[in-house]
Amino acid sequence: MASLSGRICLRAAAIRNNVTYTPVRFCKMMSDPMEHATGIEKRELLAKAAGNDDPFDMKVFKRGAGTKETPNLIPSAFDARIVGCICNEDQTYVQWMWLQKGTQKRCECGHWFKLVEKAPL
Template identity: 50%
Template sequence: RSMASGGGIPTDDEQATGLEREVMLAARKGLDPYNILPPKGASGTKEDPNLVPSITNKRIVGCICEEDNTSVIWFWLREGEAQRCPRCGAHYKLVPHRLAH
């Protein structure tokens, strides 16, 4: 039996098994059951804040402020209204997240 349907190198679909396959299939549907995919970017404005999932009512957030920054600005994000990064002013909002298990 050939490793790939065309006889060449198998595709990710043909090769993936277990958790890798489960995550790949969920990602196609726009789901992230284990919260391992990169977050979807937002504009970071008050009207469109960066959404930060959390299972508690607060979480530490790191903002790099600018693309080529070498330091991270860490601050506590609490449940409720969107909050701003103390340095660059980007907005972040905590959203409830339920674990898959």
């Protein structure tokens, strides 16, 4: 209902001023979202503008050798992070585990993981 009354007001204002506004014109008049964003949303937009398409490290990592001497390094800005391991290629579930800062953890499939510090966004 509010959007209908808003459209009527816009049309009335356009008729009074002898100006024709189309929805495309209103979209072009909107300012850049970067100007309105604040906090974590703004930092995310700035990171994406700088070329970092995954500022929160949410994409899937390819597992490496994962030995005890060279574990798979998982970045985190916190003291702990939950990690999922798909042990076999045709496995239909994810083996979840918590990684704690400063310790290595071994998955049931034998791969080792270690949490490394990453600067927060």
